[in-house]
Amino acid sequence: MRTLVDIPDEDIEKLDALAKRHGKSRAAEIREAIRMHLVQNADNKDWIRRGAGYWKHRSDIGDAVEYQRALREDRTPYEDL
Structure with missing residues:
Protein backbone atom coordinates (compact mmCIF):
# COMPACT_ATOMS: atom_id res chain seq x y z
CA MET A 1 0.00 0.00 0.00
CA ARG A 2 1.20 3.47 -0.72
CA THR A 3 0.18 6.40 1.43
CA LEU A 4 0.84 10.10 1.74
CA VAL A 5 1.91 11.37 5.16
CA ASP A 6 3.02 14.84 6.23
CA ILE A 7 6.18 14.57 8.30
CA PRO A 8 7.96 17.64 9.68
CA ASP A 9 11.29 18.48 8.02
CA GLU A 10 13.12 18.06 11.32
CA ASP A 11 11.83 14.48 11.63
CA ILE A 12 12.73 13.73 8.01
CA GLU A 13 16.31 14.83 8.66
CA LYS A 14 16.54 12.53 11.67
CA LEU A 15 14.91 9.72 9.73
CA ASP A 16 17.35 10.11 6.86
CA ALA A 17 20.29 10.06 9.27
CA LEU A 18 18.94 6.92 10.91
CA ALA A 19 18.39 5.23 7.55
CA LYS A 20 21.92 6.10 6.45
CA ARG A 21 23.38 4.78 9.72
CA HIS A 22 21.47 1.49 9.29
CA GLY A 23 22.14 1.24 5.57
CA LYS A 24 18.42 1.24 4.79
CA SER A 25 16.05 3.36 2.80
CA ARG A 26 13.77 5.94 4.38
CA ALA A 27 10.79 3.76 3.42
CA ALA A 28 12.33 0.72 5.12
CA GLU A 29 12.83 2.67 8.34
CA ILE A 30 9.22 3.89 8.24
CA ARG A 31 7.93 0.34 7.67
CA GLU A 32 10.02 -0.88 10.62
CA ALA A 33 8.71 1.93 12.85
CA ILE A 34 5.11 1.11 11.95
CA ARG A 35 5.68 -2.60 12.58
CA MET A 36 7.21 -1.89 16.00
CA HIS A 37 4.38 0.50 16.88
CA LEU A 38 1.77 -2.12 16.00
CA VAL A 39 3.53 -4.82 18.01
CA GLN A 40 3.92 -2.60 21.07
CA ASN A 41 0.28 -1.54 20.97
CA ALA A 42 -1.34 -4.85 20.07
CA ASP A 43 -4.32 -5.96 22.13
CA ASN A 44 -3.00 -9.40 22.85
CA LYS A 45 -1.29 -11.21 25.66
CA ASP A 46 2.11 -11.69 23.99
CA TRP A 47 3.70 -9.77 26.86
CA ILE A 48 2.78 -12.67 29.13
CA ARG A 49 4.57 -15.16 26.90
Whole structure:
Protein backbone atom coordinates (compact mmCIF):
# COMPACT_ATOMS: atom_id res chain seq x y z
CA MET A 1 0.00 0.00 0.00
CA ARG A 2 1.20 3.47 -0.72
CA THR A 3 0.18 6.40 1.43
CA LEU A 4 0.84 10.10 1.74
CA VAL A 5 1.91 11.37 5.16
CA ASP A 6 3.02 14.84 6.23
CA ILE A 7 6.18 14.57 8.30
CA PRO A 8 7.96 17.64 9.68
CA ASP A 9 11.29 18.48 8.02
CA GLU A 10 13.12 18.06 11.32
CA ASP A 11 11.83 14.48 11.63
CA ILE A 12 12.73 13.73 8.01
CA GLU A 13 16.31 14.83 8.66
CA LYS A 14 16.54 12.53 11.67
CA LEU A 15 14.91 9.72 9.73
CA ASP A 16 17.35 10.11 6.86
CA ALA A 17 20.29 10.06 9.27
CA LEU A 18 18.94 6.92 10.91
CA ALA A 19 18.39 5.23 7.55
CA LYS A 20 21.92 6.10 6.45
CA ARG A 21 23.38 4.78 9.72
CA HIS A 22 21.47 1.49 9.29
CA GLY A 23 22.14 1.24 5.57
CA LYS A 24 18.42 1.24 4.79
CA SER A 25 16.05 3.36 2.80
CA ARG A 26 13.77 5.94 4.38
CA ALA A 27 10.79 3.76 3.42
CA ALA A 28 12.33 0.72 5.12
CA GLU A 29 12.83 2.67 8.34
CA ILE A 30 9.22 3.89 8.24
CA ARG A 31 7.93 0.34 7.67
CA GLU A 32 10.02 -0.88 10.62
CA ALA A 33 8.71 1.93 12.85
CA ILE A 34 5.11 1.11 11.95
CA ARG A 35 5.68 -2.60 12.58
CA MET A 36 7.21 -1.89 16.00
CA HIS A 37 4.38 0.50 16.88
CA LEU A 38 1.77 -2.12 16.00
CA VAL A 39 3.53 -4.82 18.01
CA GLN A 40 3.92 -2.60 21.07
CA ASN A 41 0.28 -1.54 20.97
CA ALA A 42 -1.34 -4.85 20.07
CA ASP A 43 -4.32 -5.96 22.13
CA ASN A 44 -3.00 -9.40 22.85
CA LYS A 45 -1.29 -11.21 25.66
CA ASP A 46 2.11 -11.69 23.99
CA TRP A 47 3.70 -9.77 26.86
CA ILE A 48 2.78 -12.67 29.13
CA ARG A 49 4.57 -15.16 26.90
CA ARG A 50 7.61 -12.89 26.57
CA GLY A 51 7.84 -12.39 30.32
CA ALA A 52 7.17 -15.95 31.42
CA GLY A 53 10.12 -17.47 33.20
CA TYR A 54 12.20 -14.32 33.69
CA TRP A 55 12.92 -15.24 37.30
CA LYS A 56 13.07 -19.01 36.96
CA HIS A 57 16.83 -19.12 37.50
CA ARG A 58 16.80 -16.87 40.58
CA SER A 59 17.93 -18.84 43.62
CA ASP A 60 17.47 -15.99 46.10
CA ILE A 61 13.68 -15.89 45.85
CA GLY A 62 12.60 -19.41 46.76
CA ASP A 63 8.84 -19.84 46.69
CA ALA A 64 7.40 -17.10 44.48
CA VAL A 65 4.06 -16.93 46.32
CA GLU A 66 5.76 -16.51 49.70
CA TYR A 67 8.03 -13.88 48.22
CA GLN A 68 5.03 -11.90 46.93
CA ARG A 69 3.22 -12.17 50.26
CA ALA A 70 6.26 -10.91 52.10
CA LEU A 71 6.58 -7.94 49.78
CA ARG A 72 2.89 -7.09 50.19
CA GLU A 73 3.22 -7.29 53.96
CA ASP A 74 6.30 -5.05 53.82
CA ARG A 75 8.57 -7.60 55.42
CA THR A 76 11.74 -9.26 54.29
CA PRO A 77 10.95 -12.47 52.45
CA TYR A 78 11.57 -15.56 54.56
CA GLU A 79 12.40 -13.62 57.74
CA ASP A 80 9.99 -15.80 59.71
CA LEU A 81 11.40 -19.09 58.41
